Structure formats: structure tokens, C-alpha cells
Amino acid sequence: MIQTLPHRIGLILLIIFLQIFVFNKICLGGYAVPLMGVMILFHIPVNAGRISAMLLAFMVGLLLDAFSNTPGISAGAMVVASFVQQPLLHGMAPKDSLEDSVPNKELLGKYKYFFYMAILMAVHHGIYFLLDAFTFFNPITLLLRFVSSYALSMLFAYLLEMFRKPKA
Amino acid sequence: MSSLIRPGWGFTDMQGFVDWIRKYSHWLVLVLLESISLVLLISFNNYQGSVWFAGANRIVGQVHEWQQDVFSYLSLGKVNKQLADRNLLLEQEIEVLRRELNVLKHDSTFTERTLAAKLQKAQTIPAKVIYNSITLRDNYITINKGSADGIETKMGVVCGTGLVGIVSHVTAHYSIVMSVLNSKSRISCRLRGSNYFGYLHWQGGNVLTAVLDDIPRHADFQLGDAVETSGFSNVFPPGIFVGRIIKINDSKDGLSYQLIVQLSADLANIHDVSVILKDDDTDIAS
Numbered sequence: 001m002i003q004t005l006p007h008r009i010g011l012i013l014l015i016i017f018l019q020i021f022v023f024n025k026i027c028l029g030g031y032a033v034p035l036m037g038v039m040i041l042f043h044i045p046v047n048a049g050r051i052s053a054m055l056l057a058f059m060v061g062l063l064l065d066a067f068s069n070t071p072g073i074s075a076g077a078m079v080v081a082s083f084v085q086q087p088l089l090h091g092m093a094p095k096d097s098l099e100d101s102v103p104n105k106e107l108l109g110k111y112k113y114f115f116y117m118a119i120l121m122a123v124h125h126g127i128y129f130l131l132d133a134f135t136f137f138n139p140i141t142l143l144l145r146f147v148s149s150y151a152l153s154m155l156f157a158y159l160l161e162m163f164r165k166p167k168a
Numbered sequence: 169m170s171s172l173i174r175p176g177w178g179f180t181d182m183q184g185f186v187d188w189i190r191k192y193s194h195w196l197v198l199v200l201l202e203s204i205s206l207v208l209l210i211s212f213n214n215y216q217g218s219v220w221f222a223g224a225n226r227i228v229g230q231v232h233e234w235q236q237d238v239f240s241y242l243s244l245g246k247v248n249k250q251l252a253d254r255n256l257l258l259e260q261e262i263e264v265l266r267r268e269l270n271v272l273k274h275d276s277t278f279t280e281r282t283l284a285a286k287l288q289k290a291q292t293i294p295a296k297v298i299y300n301s302i303t304l305r306d307n308y309i310t311i312n313k314g315s316a317d318g319i320e321t322k323m324g325v326v327c328g329t330g331l332v333g334i335v336s337h338v339t340a341h342y343s344i345v346m347s348v349l350n351s352k353s354r355i356s357c358r359l360r361g362s363n364y365f366g367y368l369h370w371q372g373g374n375v376l377t378a379v380l381d382d383i384p385r386h387a388d389f390q391l392g393d394a395v396e397t398s399g400f401s402n403v404f405p406p407g408i409f410v411g412r413i414i415k416i417n418d419s420k421d422g423l424s425y426q427l428i429v430q431l432s433a434d435l436a437n438i439h440d441v442s443v444i445l446k447d448d449d450t451d452i453a454s
Contacts, residue, residue, distance in 0.1 A: 072204070
């Protein structure tokens with residue numbers, strides 16, 4: 001699967017747009033907020049390298065932060081998630097995959113891809129809520145927010161991935 | 169060459185150092201980017217020259233404002249109903265106040281008169297909320313008025329139903345307000361009708377309740393009593409309704425009461441707010 005640069009940038013902007021204008025407005029029960037910015041990291045190619053992945057994640061995080069009044073929170077969480085993304089992908093992608101292949105259901109297989117999403121999202125959400133809470137002042141609330149938001153984000157990510165056109 | 173790196177991080181030569189940097193460059197980048205994020209996070213409230221955010225806000229504010237314009241057209245029907253409800257409420261309140269005024273027509277003391285004068289002097293600037301969050305532990309609200317409209321940091325913000333927050337960042341046309349729903353927010357409040365005061369803060373979780381700390385043990389109050397601003401800080405004039413006591417707890421050290429207050433303003437659903445201009449008269453602050 002070959003993605004052109006405009007296509008990639010378009011996808012990134014679309015996800016940022018959706019996060020700011022749709023997902024930020026969702027708040028179930030005062031706890032669950034879907035954080036979909038991390039989806040941008042799902043599609044970083046196999047051999048992009050950790051540093052470029054982190055720089056991209058940082059820039060996207062800063063953009064999300066500026067639009068959500070959350071200074072440094074998204075940026076910090078995105079960077080850690082992108083730090084994990086490359087080694088995780090290398091461990092899961094088939095050895096004979098092309099250098100610039102983009103991780104998706106076809107490359108990794110349905111179950112592995114779901115697992116890959118779940119881990120990246122858990123890392124991102126974990127750091128996000130830790131940075132937001134900063135101290136463990138109220139562990140129950142922290143845990144509740146993490147679990148409910150994580151479940152909601154996974155649901156949305158799964159739905160969005162399902163509707164993504166599989167390309168040959 | 170990597171064998172030249174000895175335990176204890178010592179390097180035998182320059183090449184070893186370069187290899188070490190190359191090997192761990194991704195860790196260095198990680199630490200660097202995380203440090204920037206943390207600095208942004210920590211300095212956001214204290215450091216007024218958070219330039220990046222102030223600069224970005226000109227664009228960000230404009231985008232949020234466009235979006236808010238679309239949303240406010242869509243919710244005009246609801247706003248109409250809210251206004252009608254509010255009207256009814258105010259009419260009832262006037263009726264009650266008129267009756268009470270007849271009962272209480274006594275000579276007002278000097279303090280009461282100066283306070284009333286102070287309240288009248290308090291000028292406000294109406295503004296629209298263009299971005300609002302309630303889901304974080306530190307929530308902020310963006311409004312569409314800035315220094316060009318006379319807004320400065322540390323000004324109080326209220327809405328029709330109660331307290332909203334305090335201005336924390338100002339750019340030319342937009343301001344960021346630290347919401348009452350922010351772990352760093354501390355607002356001096358008192359119990360209406362008595363002079364016992366404490367400070368109001370938020371502990372996360374429920375967006376409709378906040379906590380009033382430091383009410384002394386000998387204070388006389390009961391559930392349902394009104395809580396209002398004390399006016400000690402010169403941010404809010406005294407007597408602005410904040411909410412009602414719904415639960416009485418002991419403080420951790422057992423020396424004072426900790427009251428749970430039902431906030432009168434639903435911060436999840438605010439559109440129009442007023443910023444209270446500071447007057448130059450600072451005698452109350454001192």
C-alpha cells in the first residue's frame with residue numbers, strides 16, 4: 001500500500017480536526033473523553049525511525065494542546081506513545097514486509113493489528129491522564145477516567161478503522 | 169567501537185562518545201521532547217509570557233470563534249428557552265426581594281453602604297465563551313475578549329447563574345480563563361449572612377460541586393445555606409452567589425469544617441459570561 005504525502009498530511013489534519021471539534025465535546029458521565037490523536041501514530045510506516053516518529057508526534061501533540069488548552073499534556077503523551085510505536089511494530093510486522101509499508105489490518109493481520117492499537121492507546125492514555133493529574137492525588141478518579149476513556153477511544157478507533165477503505 | 173564504552177559511562181575516546189550519542193539518540197530526543205512538554209505544563213499558570221500559547225491563540229481563537237458561531241445558530245431555540253426561564257426566575261426574585269426590603273427598611277451601616285457602592289461601581293464586559301473544557305483536572309475557558317477590550321489577568325469572570333473563574337492569560341482579542349473547575353483555582357468565599365470565610369476549590373470529578381475549606385468549628389450554618397464571594401481578593405466584588413451547602417465534612421486535621429458546595433453555575437453549559445473590571449480603588453484588597 002502506497003500512501004502519497006498529501007494523503008498522509010490530509011489524514012493527520014482530519015484526525016486533528018475531528019479531535020478538536022467532535023471528540024473534545026464528548027464527555028460521558030464526566031469521565032470518558034475519547035482521545036483519538038494517537039490514531040495518527042498507528043499509520044507511521046515500519047521504517048520511519050523513532051526520532052522522526054517522535055518529532056511528528058510532538059508537533060501533532062502541540063497542535064492538539066493549543067486548541068484544547070492542555071499545555072504539554074497531549075504532546076507529552078504522544079511522544080511516549082511514538083517512542084513505543086517503532087519497536088512494537090518491528091516486533092509484530094512480518095520480516096519480509098517492505099521498508100515503507102504502513103501498518104494496517106492487511107499487513108499485521110486482524111488480531112495483531114487490534115493488539116497493536118490497544119497497546120499504543122494504553123500507553124498514550126496512561127501518560128495523558130498521569131500528566132493531567134500530575135500527582136496521584138485521587139487514584140480512584142484517575143483510574144476511572146483512564147479506564148472509561150480508554151474503552152471509549154478503543155471503540156471509536158475500532159469503528160474508524162473498520163470504515164477505512166482497504167486498499168490493495 | 170561500542171565495546172569501548174565501559175560500565176560507568178566512561179569513554180575511552182571521542183569515537184566512543186559519538187557512538188554512544190548515536191546509539192542512544194532516540195532516548196535523548198525522548199527526554200528533550202518530554203522536558204519541553206513538562207515545562208509547558210508546569211509554566212502555563214505561573215509564567216505570563218507563555219508566548220507560544222499566546223501567539224497561537226490568535227489563530228486558535230479565530231477557529232474556535234467560527235465554530236462557536238455555527239453552534240450558537242444551531243442552539244438559538246434552546247437559548248431562547250433559557251432566557252425565558254431566567255426571566256421568570258428574576259421576576260420571582262424581584263418579588264421576594266421587594267417583600268424583604270419592606271421588612272428590612274432600616275438604616276444601613278457605613279460598611280453596607282460602601283459595599284453597595286462598590287458593587288454598583290463594578291463594571292463588567294460581556295464576552296462569549298468560544299472554548300470550554302470540563303473533563304480535565306485543570307480546565308480552562310477561552311473567551312472572545314482580550315486586552316484590546318480592557319481585560320487584564322486576575323479579573324473575575326461570572327455568568328448569569330454564578331461564578332465562572334479568573335482570567336489567567338490575555339492576548340489582544342482573546343483571553344483564557346482559569347475555570348473554577350481547575351485544581352489550581354482558589355477563591356475566597358464566605359457564608360451568606362455571617363462573616364465566616366474559607367476558600368473554594370475543586371477536587372476533580374463532579375463538575376457541579378466544589379469544596380469550601382477552612383470554615384471554623386464554631387461557625388453557625390446548616391445544609392442549604394448560601395455561599396458567596398467574600399471580596400477579600402479584589403478579584404470578585406463581595407456577595408456574588410456561588411452555590412449552596414449540600415454536605416458537611418470534617419477537615420483532615422479535624423480543626424475546621426470542609427463543606428461541599430453545589431455550584432449554582434453549570435460550567436458544562438455556559439455561553440455568555442461577564443468579566444468584572446477591576447477598579448483602581450484598592451482599599452479592600454489591602
